[in-house]
Amino acid sequence: MSQKDNTIYITTPIYYVNDVAHIGHAYTTIIADTLARHARLTGNKTFFLTGTDEHGQKIETSAAARGKTPKEYADEVSGKFRQLWDDFDITYDKFIRTTDEEHKTGVQKAFQKMFDKGDIYKGNYEGNYCVSCETFYTDAQLLDNAGCPDCGKTTTIVKEESYFFALSKYEDKLLKLYEENPSFILPKAKAKEIVNFVSSGLNDLSISRTSFDWGVKLPSSMNDDKHVMYVWLDALLNYITALGYGNDDKNMEFWPANIQLVGKDILRFHAIFWPAFLMSLDLPMPKHIAAHGWWTRDGEKMSKSKGNVVDPKEIADAYGLDAFRYFMLREVPFGQDGDFSQRALMDRINSDLGNDLGNLLNRIIGMSGKYFDYKITSKDVEKFHKKELDEINTLLDGSEEFFYNLQINRFLEEIWKVLTIGNKAIGDYEPWNLMKDGKTDEAMALVALIVNIMAKVSVLLKSVMPHKVSEIESSLGMIVNTESYNKLIKEKELFSETTITKIDALFPRIEEELIAIAESTSTVTESSAPKQICKNEEKIKIEALEDEANLVTIDKFFETTLKIGTIVEAEEVPKSSKLLRLQVDLGEGRNRQILAGIKEYYSAESLIGTQACVVANLKPAKLMGMESEGMLLAAKDENGLHLLRPEAPKKSGTKVS
Ligand code: ME8
Numbered sequence: 001m002s003q004k005d006n007t008i009y010i011t012t013p014i015y016y017v018n019d020v021a022h023i024g025h026a027y028t029t030i031i032a033d034t035l036a037r038h039a040r041l042t043g044n045k046t047f048f049l050t051g052t053d054e055h056g057q058k059i060e061t062s063a064a065a066r067g068k069t070p071k072e073y074a075d076e077v078s079g080k081f082r083q084l085w086d087d088f089d090i091t092y093d094k095f096i097r098t099t100d101e102e103h104k105t106g107v108q109k110a111f112q113k114m115f116d117k118g119d120i121y122k123g124n125y126e127g128n129y130c131v132s133c134e135t136f137y138t139d140a141q142l143l144d145n146a147g148c149p150d151c152g153k154t155t156t157i158v159k160e161e162s163y164f165f166a167l168s169k170y171e172d173k174l175l176k177l178y179e180e181n182p183s184f185i186l187p188k189a190k191a192k193e194i195v196n197f198v199s200s201g202l203n204d205l206s207i208s209r210t211s212f213d214w215g216v217k218l219p220s221s222m223n224d225d226k227h228v229m230y231v232w233l234d235a236l237l238n239y240i241t242a243l244g245y246g247n248d249d250k251n252m253e254f255w256p257a258n259i260q261l262v263g264k265d266i267l268r269f270h271a272i273f274w275p276a277f278l279m280s281l282d283l284p285m286p287k288h289i290a291a292h293g294w295w296t297r298d299g300e301k302m303s304k305s306k307g308n309v310v311d312p313k314e315i316a317d318a319y320g321l322d323a324f325r326y327f328m329l330r331e332v333p334f335g336q337d338g339d340f341s342q343r344a345l346m347d348r349i350n351s352d353l354g355n356d357l358g359n360l361l362n363r364i365i366g367m368s369g370k371y372f373d374y375k376i377t378s379k380d381v382e383k384f385h386k387k388e389l390d391e392i393n394t395l396l397d398g399s400e401e402f403f404y405n406l407q408i409n410r411f412l413e414e415i416w417k418v419l420t421i422g423n424k425a426i427g428d429y430e431p432w433n434l435m436k437d438g439k440t441d442e443a444m445a446l447v448a449l450i451v452n453i454m455a456k457v458s459v460l461l462k463s464v465m466p467h468k469v470s471e472i473e474s475s476l477g478m479i480v481n482t483e484s485y486n487k488l489i490k491e492k493e494l495f496s497e498t499t500i501t502k503i504d505a506l507f508p509r510i511e512e513e514l515i516a517i518a519e520s521t522s523t524v525t526e527s528s529a530p531k532q533i534c535k536n537e538e539k540i541k542i543e544a545l546e547d548e549a550n551l552v553t554i555d556k557f558f559e560t561t562l563k564i565g566t567i568v569e570a571e572e573v574p575k576s577s578k579l580l581r582l583q584v585d586l587g588e589g590r591n592r593q594i595l596a597g598i599k600e601y602y603s604a605e606s607l608i609g610t611q612a613c614v615v616a617n618l619k620p621a622k623l624m625g626m627e628s629e630g631m632l633l634a635a636k637d638e639n640g641l642h643l644l645r646p647e648a649p650k651k652s653g654t655k656v657s
Contacts, residue, residue: 008039008046009254013262014053014096014238017077018062021084023328023340024263024295024302026312030325031292031334031408032261033090037463038403039258040091043482047254049242050085051096052078056231057131060214070214074099084313088321089466096242098216098234107229107237108219109246110281114165115222119280125162125206128155134231136206150265163208163218163227170276171202177275177285185271186290186406187335190264194271205273207233236274240283257286259406264335265301267291290406293337302340310340322465323349323507326412329464334406346510356419357457358506361472363426364454367447368500371435378452378494380445388425388449392418393492396456400489412464415457422453451476452495456488468506475503562633562656564646565592565614570604576624580604584630586616587653595628601641613644613656 012032015025029050036048054074063073074097082095096103114120128137130148136158141149148155178184178195185191208218208227215228237245239257244250262270270289278285294301297308316324327345330352332338368374382389399414425446434443455478462469462480473480477498487493568591569583580599583591594614615631622628633644646654 006044007254008036008044009243009257010036010039010046010048011239011257011260012050013266014051014098014235015081016053016056016058017074017081018058019303020077020309021081021312022295022302022309023312023315025081026084026088026324027295027328028261028263028292029085029088029090030328031406032259033088033092034325034329034408034463035259036091036093037466041459041463041480041482041485043485047093047243047251048091049094049096049239050090050092051094051238051242052081052098053231053235053238054078054098055215055228055234056134057209057212057214058134058231060212061131063214071099087313088316094242096238098238100241102244102247103238103241104216106241106244106246107216107234110237110240110277111229111233112219112221114277114280115219117280119166119169120163120207121166123162123164124160125164126157126159127206129158130155138203158209158211160210161227162206162210164204165207165233165277165280167202167205167273167276170279171198173279174198174202174272174275181285183288184285185267186288190267190291190335191271194268197268198272202272206230232269232273233277236269236277239274239286240281256284259288259290260286262289262291264291264293290334292334293332295332296337296339299339315342315345319345319349320468320507322468323353326353326465329408330412331409333409349507350509352416353507354505354509356416356423360419360422360450361454361475361503361506363423364447364450365475365500365502367426367431367443368451369502371431371440371443372447374500374502375497376448376451376495376500377444377497378448380441381448381452381494384442384445385425385449388421389452389494391421392453392456395421396460396489399460408464411460415460418453418457422450425449448495451498451500452488455484455495459485459488471503471506475501477501558657559617560615561617563587563614563616564611564650564652564654564656565594565616565630565632566611566652567607567609570607572599572604573624573626579623580607581626582607582632584612584614584632585652586614586630587651592629593627594630594632595623595626596632598632598634598641598643602643610643611645611649611652613646 010032012028015021032048032050036046039046052074054070059074060070063070066073068076078097085092085095111120125136128139128142128146129135130137130151130153132153133148133150135148135150137149137155139145142155143149143152146154175195175198178191178198182188182191185194207230209215209230210226213228215231216234218224218227218229239260240252240255241247243252243254245252260270267289274289275285295310296302297310300306300308302309312324323345327348330348331344368376395414395418399411402408402411402414429442429446431443431446434440434446454472455476458469458472458476458478459480469480477500478484478495488495563586565584565586567582568585571581573579573581573595576599578597578599579595580602582594582596584594585591613633615633618629618631620627620629634641635644636642
């Protein structure tokens with residue numbers, strides 16, 4: 001993909017409706033959305049497709065297990081995917097469902113065309129099938145004679161009449177495709193596996209099933225009602241039926257696709273079957289099939305059946321959608337696996353987003369307000385800051401190359417280098433001293449340099465963090481669109497003049513204690529949701545500022561009830577590196593459950609029978625799905641953490657004052 005292409009077509013895989021969306025799905029969709037937004041920004045006519053994959057044995061079985069018809073079940077889950085993407089402001093141009101009538105007609109037309117071409121024949125299939133992966137395997141591919149090599153589940157033997165696609169016919173053509181188009185498969189390193197697989201010989205592919213019903217029927221001309229199409233044939237064709245293939249061809253101008261994003265688990269289907277189907281249909285090849293890695297938890301692929309999924313909505317609600325987008329795109333190089341951790345996310349928020357980006361905007365607001373009543377002109381920037389401008393323009397120029405090669409993490413790194421130049425320039429030129437020395441023009445040039453840096457960076461960050469950049473735009477008095485992209489990035493122009501507007505902090509800091517709590521929880525919970533906590537924290541900070549000496553009245557202090565509690569039971573919380581689950585007697589006739597992040601400092605056993613000072617009127621909170629009804633007081637320094645305890649035993653529930 002490049003800014004020179006006129007039409008850009010970007011696709012995600014269509015997601016199976018047997019599962020709820022997790023961050024793996026969100027990852028693919030967010031990358032695609034970022035590419036699509038950037039393609040539009042740079043002036044390309046763009047089509048971005050996503051959707052749901054609704055047929056096949058897996059869905060039929062999942063629906064039956066819930067007492068629903070496959071269609072009812074598909075409607076429900078497909079609706080949830082779509083809702084999630086809408087909540088995430090994903091700018092898809094079409095959300096396709098494989099149960100859409102036009103899709104089914106298009107698939108039947110394609111089947112007919114392949115049949116007429118002589119690429120489809122009828123035979124009998126006998127072999128191993130994994131329902132979970134909807135994939136056929138040869139005996140040699142199985143693990144321990146029965147296990148699916150991809151997901152490990154037990155495969156079943158399928159023995160039935162079947163139509164076959166003559167995949168073997170396309171072996172040489174596929175090898176030629178890979179050879180002549182070294183970036184057909186991205187990252188290029190992944191192409192090797194595919195080339196090896198194809199070179200070792202391709203079997204013809206069974207493309208219909210008779211043992212269940214939930215799929216697209218064969219074209220009526222085949223007069224063979226008992227077959228439904230193999231779900232991967234049906235699913236892969238969505239990329240062209242979505243453009244009107246086999247119907248009105250309305251959007252076929254977008255074919256071939258520029259980038260088809262897939263997870264590495266489904267690269268084989270997209271890099272072998274899909275181009276072979278397209279060759280059979282006499283259609284051109286997509287420019288890139290780009291395979292990203294997996295998001296894992298503790299090194300294992302996230303999946304519902306493993307029970308280790310992270311809900312993208314919870315994360316986005318807790319930390320902010322744009323911070324989540326930034327994190328996903330920045331944290332892991334495209335193609336590699338990444339282990340999801342809230343700590344890493346919060347570090348990115350505090351460091352990259354809060355310190356480097358948010359703080360630079362704050363400094364713009366502060367300096368422009370204090371020195372220039374918020375009115376900024378760029379007239380002397382060239383005169384005083386030619387060197388910085390050249391550096392910035394070179395970095396920004398080069399950054400887009402990374403973007404188009406899907407090295408989005410590197411693209412972001414280049415942008416951050418530009419922010420560093422801005423932050424450093426303030427320290428180097430000390431505008432406060434320039435003002436003191438009466439060098440107002442120089443101070444203005446410096447502030448305007450920073451404003452221009454922020455403006456240029458915003459243009460390139462718009463596709464990554466569209467909502468936060470909108471806030472920056474309103475602060476800088478600019479609009480990011482194709483025109484400003486051309487001026488500020490392509491033509492390397494500067495802003496002439498603008499008026500800065502004060503806005504709230506873009507990324508409020510998440511405090512260390514919250515990071516520790518979240519780190520000890522396996523999934524985000526209400527109590528570890530920093531957005532809410534941050535708001536409270538901000539409130540506390542503002543109240544503290546209003547009270548100049550930062551003092552509290554005695555009444556205010558005693559709004560907190562402190563009591564002596566006796567720890568009656570203690571046990572480790574499984575899967576948490578920090579938490580102990582305690583039952584604490586506060587003299588109330590029942591014990592309270594308190595989750596304390598002290599596992600690194602105390603063994604559960606050593607606590608039983610001891611006392612500690614407890615905050616007794618803390619609003620209950622959930623940690624790792626368990627309620628915590630209080631908090632133990634502790635002090636931590638370089639010698640470790642110690643609980644605060646009474647000097648001599650006290651009755652459980654004794655008030656601390
Ligand atoms: O395979 N990390 O659908 P699907 C990163 N319907 N990405 C992940 C992931 C993880 N842990 N888990 C899933 C299908 N994904 C077929 C596709 S296309 C014609 C048919 C992402 O619901 C990744 O993109 O199992 C993966 O390829 C896609 O979700 C598969 O989703």
